[in-house]
Amino acid sequence: MDAALTCFAATGYAGTSTAAICKRAGIGSGTFFHYFPTKQSLLLAILAYGTDETRDWFAVRSEDEDPLSVVEAYLDHTVDEMSDPRLAGFVRAVGAVMGEPDVEAALALDTRVLEEGLEPWIARAQAADQVRADISAHDLTVWLLVVLDGFLARLAVDADFTAAAQQATLRDVVRRMLTP
Template identity: 80%
Template sequence: MDAALTCFAATGYVGTSTAAICREAGIGSGTFFHYFPTKQSLLLAILAHGTEETRAWFAARADDADPLAVVEAYVDHTAEEMSEPRLAGFVRAVGAVMGEPEVEAAFALDSQVLQEGLEPWVARAQEAGQVRGDRSARDLTAWLMVVLDGFLGRLAVDADFTADAQRATLLDVVRRLLAPEARS
């Protein structure tokens, strides 16, 4: 999967052959096809792996006491993952196959897992008075996801916009989005 990520990032989905992935991984095509019947099945495995990592990240925080800290830690964690040098190219590669039903389903599941991971923490932060209460936890979570998706999209199209350089600003935007209403 790591070799495929490297190849997809460098030459795009269409420009990457299974032979190139095998060369990068140092394996034979028989080994490749034993695990992945198609190049798309490998792409789907990469996407599923990311979804499972998100699920595991939130599961590991089940006992954390500060809900806002969990939300902010997830944003920081995401920015750290987005600083992976191959990510922008991989996002562009995946964009080439977004119309494929199985790819769309993988993204829908990833979005659902993120919503289910973030929303309870946002709700707890609301209950604790840590974040604004004028919007539902579901709406605030949706907006968090919009911000993160937009951040990722910008990384994919602008080489001068890097996760490392923009990390603090991303967290600032999230904090401003979630900030409780000013009380008079």
Template identity: 25%
Template sequence: MRTVDPAKHQARRRHILNAATGLFAAKGYERTTTAEICRAAGISAGNLFHYFPNKRAIFVAVLGEEDPDRAERLARAREADDPLPALMDLVDYLAAPAVEPVVPALVMEAMVQAYRDPELEALLSRGNADEHAAIAALLTRAAASGRIDPGLDPDSTATWIMALIASVFTSAATSPGFDPAEELPTLRLILTRFLEARPRGS
């Protein structure tokens, strides 16, 4: 019996996902065919289905692959000595993928498909929940230490911060003149001024 080389298997799988990612971002999920993915990856249909049973499985795998450092980054942020710089660093980290050419369009497509697919929506929500929890924890600590306005509700404020980060991706996908790299400093400035501690009675 022929044995499977795990490293080669993973490399071929990654190659297929890379090819599919560009197509999903450029054409959307619905208009991308498995035949196009095969051509882009330079493989036969039979070879493709050896790795993925269908197009949906490929799309889910594309969206489900996480930065291997993500969990560590979230944990490190939550444990930082000074929560406010850690919060801003975390915002930078979460918004940074928006500068990559295919990511904003892929995020938009994920949002569309998640609306139609409860399983996909649940997959994306798990990641968002981890990020939301890390941001809320940092806000709680920053408020307790007087670094930000203590009147801000951590959970609600974390939701708004997540929405602002998401808007970087949607703007990059829908507005040709929007340059995420140029706008990220503005995002930091908006958050800094929104969060800053206010004198009592103001």
């Protein structure tokens, strides 16, 4: 999967062959097709892995006591993920196949998992008077994801806009959005 992510990032979805993925991974095509019947099934596996990773990230925080620190930690975690130099190319590769029903379903699931992970923490932060309560926890969660999606979209199209360089500004924007 790592080899495929690297190939998709470098040459796009259409420009990546299963042979190139196999070469990069150091495996034969028989091994590839044993695990992934198509290139798209491999892309879906990468997306599912990311979704599972997000679900797991929130699960290990279930006992944390400071809800705002969890939201901020998620922002930092996201920036760390977005700092991968392959990310911009991978986002463009996924964008090229977003119209595919299975890809749309995988992305919708990822969004749902993010909402289900963040919304309870935002609701808890509201109850603790840590974030604004004039907007529902659901809407604040949606707006937080809008900001993160915009951040990711900018990373995908502007090489001068880097996650590491913009992390403090992202935190400031989110903090201002959430402040009571």
